[in-house]
Amino acid sequence: MRKDVGGGERVRVGTGRNMKERQEKLLDMYFKDWKVFIDTCSLLKEAAPTFWERARPYILKYNNPVIVPERVLHELQKIYRNAAGVYDPVDVRNAERCLSEFLPRYQQENLLEFRGEPVDREGHADNVFITQFTRHRMTYNLLLITQDADLGADIRNLVNQRSVQRGKKIHVRRIDGGGNLFPQDGKKPHTKRTDSARAQTDGDRRPHGGHEHTAGQRPAPQRTDSRSSAMTTARKTVVTAIADDPLPAAHIPIEGEIVFRLQNGVPERIRLGKEIGKGGEGRIYETGTPYVAKIYARDCLTVRRREKIRRMLSRSISYAGICWPCAELSNESGDFVGYLMPRAQGQSLQIAVFSPRRLQKFFPHWKKVDLVILCITILEKIKYLHDHDILIGDLNDQNILVVSATEVYFVDTDSYQIEGFPCPVGTPVYTAPEVQGQPFSSFLRTKGNEAFAIATLLFRIMLPGKTPYSQQGGNDLQENIARGDFSYPCGENSNRRAPDGPWRFIWSHLPRRAMKEPFYQTFRKGEAHYEECDRLDVNAWLANLREYKNLLTNGKYAEQDALSLEIFPNRYKHIEPNADAKSPQQTKTWGHSTPHTKSGAKQSKSPEKRPCRVCKSEVPVTQLDHGVCSLCRGEIYEWKQCRTCGSRFCITAAEHAFFVDKGLAQPENCRECREARKKERETWLTTPQQNTSSRTPVPQSDRAEESSSFETVAGIGIGLAIAYAVVHFLL
Template sequence: MYNETDILKIASYFNISKEELINELDASGLHIKYGQKNISRETGFKIYNILTENRKKTVNNKILKTDIEMNSINRMEYYIKNFKIFLDTSSLLDDEIYLFIDNIVPLLKTNNKKILVIPQVGMELEKHANRSNDEKLKEKSKKIILILNKLIKQNLIEVIGGTNESFADNVFLSVFTKFRIDHNLLLITEDKKLANDIENLSNIASVKTNKVINVRKINRYGFLSKHNLNKTTDIYDSKIKSIRTNNENKKIIQHEAFKLFTKVSESINKPLSISILPKVGDILLNEKGEKIKLMNEIASGGEGIIYETDSKYIAKIYKKDQLNTRKFEKIKKMISIKIDNSSICYPREILYTTNQEFVGYLMPKAKGKELQKSLFINQLLKKNFPYWNRKNSVELCLTILEKIKYLHERNIILGDINPMNILVVSSKEVYFVDTDSYQIEGYPCPVGTINFTAPEIQRKSFNEFLRTFQNEYFAVSTLLFMIMLPGKPPYSQQGGESPIDNIIKMDFSYRLGDKTNHKTPIGQWRYMWSHLPYFVKESFYNTFHYEGSNSKPQNRINVIKWISIFKRYEKLILDGTLINQDEMALDVFPKRVKKISKFNYEKCSICKMEHKDSQMRKGICNECLSKGEHYSCKKCGKHMIYTNNQKFLQNKPKFETCFECFDGKERMYQILSCTICYSTFNIPYNEYKKLKNNNLPIPRECKKCKSNNTTKAKKNNINKQPYNVLSIGNAFSNLINNFYKK
């Protein structure tokens, strides 16, 4: 068994704390409890493999960057493009300087930029290399000087500033004061005092500029991290934290996001007493004591009733059996952070009776029709949105993704993502409802549906654990798939197992190149799939197929990545690329597979659709050839079809009776050889039918032999002869009889 010390050793090996290790494992679907002292050796290996997999991804034996590494690279590239970057002596002598150089040099070359070094830094390095009593410092300084000279020759480092001042810190202060008006400046240093002095230059009120000064240090991975100073300003960080709400940029500060929990809150749940449930016309109070009047009832569900009020919000009033301390605590926690998005019908204010009894909450009013009932059925789609096309479907995906991104940025997990909780007004206006079930902090989302539940949490009780963002990404991917193939879950298949088994096995049926399990639903679903761009199909395949590169929880495509994928799709639609390739590219329900440029196409004379010439025969497609006129047999009523293939290609007449009934008396079922005289005889269809209906065997003797045998049997019975002559053939039987007569 592994004990707690071994778990700490694993965490130490990967340079993370025990808490970080537990959180990372939880996000990857392996749950280790806080305080758990012993784990099996097998689990220990699993932990090691998960942490290793999270840090290294390979494709064709090439190591790819992890998400964390990519974020650090993107941050560094942002600085290179937008800042003048200075290195001081302390950073050049840092233990991780070699990693830093390896990371930054490719970015400098790509962007044709340089790092700036003042002469005083070179002078300090030369001093250490020539006069230092510390041998390690001496050797290190020599190596750094050689590296700097090499980078100067490659035009990746530029030396700027005067040599009059001997102290480097003073030169940095002077240079930054001079350049700060026209440039964003970044100093990389390990010296906290210098870092603080440089950042304080931003506070000089007499200088008017919109440029900023940042100070960073080199971390253990060779990337850049903040100093723990009292005040920092970072354009990149503020952009990362900013989100778009109602087309306005707002900055999310720390208290605007919920904390991330790894286990369910253990608070005791008790029913709340209430004297009488409010109804239409009753007065309720919000937390400010303001009166809210219930007007008309809008809808009723399992949990409660929705009312219009005399305010700008509508009210959800819980039923008596739904009122408990846990629900009250959760709603109270939810409204502690403001969700400033009117299309997310999120709790805004708690409602009480005049006796201060909790009964529900106020929320924005939703509009539109359920996604499930408006877009996922062809007839209803045509009725509700008659001009809807694939461009609208892609726009709808992006609209929904932006709202989910908004919630995820505040550490809100929707949990029960499904098309019944999304109302659609148009492709660019949707409303999220049933939001009080969202997961926040230690309060789980207690509900879910099979199609939108990730494989690793199938058959689990939703109110007993907390979902992770990785679980949510599976549900998001499923929703996108069902919008692009209206109403069809990704694991529906032809002749497959139950949906839950297909999901757990990740048995995805839709073809990607030559990869298929040959269970793809027939008809329009194949056509819809074929018309998706390859990169969209690849993303879905990699997410839903057990061999896909994004099938593991830790590798799933997140919301931001999906946004970039669908924006790329939208661009191909808007610039006409897809419609130029195939006129059905924007059809929600295309009537054939997508055209491929290397094939020739011909129009079918019956369905008027274009098909590959290899699928055509005399101007008719194979599908139409198999179709035809349906009718019944005049004799037995059996269903019959007069195919287009028989009519147009084979020129056969239309038969009034089925094959079995047609000339049944004369047509033969089987030709047999008599086991007695070896002559052949026929079994007609009508005789075969009688035998079959009476459960009688097919005869093996001809009628003549059968008749002779019957006559002999009768004589033998009358004469009571003690023996029987064995007949092995008609001729042989006659010979024996003649012999006895003589």
């Protein structure tokens, strides 16, 4: 009989001699070229010594010892001490044997090796395994031996994510009663001896090596038959009564100083390294480990913030790329000053993806499918949080860092909404219309509110950087959001104010069912998914994105129009008409139609290409406007201060090129002031001029310019006259 296990492996399950042979082949395979890790609960297994004896010849044969993270060793020491008396005596005895007998002997015989930084003792072992497997999954085949089904599911999820198409194998196995390696099937393992234990946690969030779910239990996803209630309600509906009063702090640590992490009530020293980031709330410091320290500014240290961090530490949140707090930090006086978290990598979406030019710089080989995979990667992390009743709240492009389409980091997680603790901040463009303008710290967001932010983020990734409510001659973005005035068309539905430039082309190449309709129905007032209770949740968007990915990878989209595979197509999508159409065969485009060349007919000559003035990319001359391609026209060339109203305004690359080509000086007034002056002049020209006293006054700025021009001409005339007089006198 064959059985599916994590990582796509299929193994035979049997007994007797066949079982022994298969175990030998399995051990030979794993220790030949895999990296093998073992968890605390498997080391405590009664049959663990049998496993070690069977694995010994293969470990020595390939000189490939089993890796035991330092955090696992720390957990064994904690179980052995059993200070709170919460562990089963059998587990305490097994921990003692591991520490005093088995592990020292296995280490001396080179059957295992301890690895990790001292900071790996933070939180629980799950974080260490997930971090290491995420880091090395592209380089090595990885095996985790654990009895914990939840940890196994998290590890298997690294390869079960549909956005991951590359990478090595990841397997998860457990030790059975006979010392054999058996695959985990995703079900809960047999009841362990520590099930009755209730850990007294202070930094540790689970007893028994972080695998028992008791006081800090990972909650199951809340299911409901009502979509409306699921989208509009949260587990808690009332903001916590914990006061947001200031916390005293004798000193705020800085670079080079010592902070303390609290572990089982015992402070452990960490020296703050180089400052690598700062913001309104505080500063981020290196620690010489895979973790970083966030130290709050003095005015951000409050009772509510401290209690929120402690509540977050009590929850079992372990997912690759989610930089969740893993330990509380204090100064030398014991005052709360911040927390420790996994280190993130990459550039923010705002920097790396939301600017067409920077997107081509950071990811020059990306196609549309890479953006789709990026969306799936982000959605899978959001789904994990939602399944654990955690809302991001302030979902925005600054708090998501991108390394690749499949490696993404969520930062600033201390602002997330958890239980009765609200997310106190928000970004207007991602804020749902029903909560626009409200003080975010005064209410709890719903999944329906967050669904709007999710749709907005996906839209801005699909149309890199463009907001859903931008439009031609449009009003303020927040006003457009409040009115539900979405301008991109869906079929015949359109207000015909979609922004000019490449955005129309990109929109036309999106699949209607998977992308256009969901976006239109979410952002356009009165449509199916506009209301808070009707918005698509993360699962629906995941299904749509996976459908879109399939269209891009199975060749169907390329058959219709190869430009649909590009991030920035330079024309509208071609749609073949019905075969029985009576009209001459044409290629239809969004708002246009052009003759379609029949098969075998002579193709028109490709247009000449020239480099863009800004990005230097070779593009057809038909796509250039004063030498600037469509992607660079909106890039800012220069910031200036208006001479009339004093406000700052920008000159775009397209405007700069226009003025240069026309031989004009760069404007000194903002667009609004220039338009106002233009209207005043038009009014003056069209008004009947009866006498000079009734003329419309010339604006002061125009007078200054006219006066300046007159003075210049007069000065030149006087200078010439003086020169002529001098020459005449000398002669």
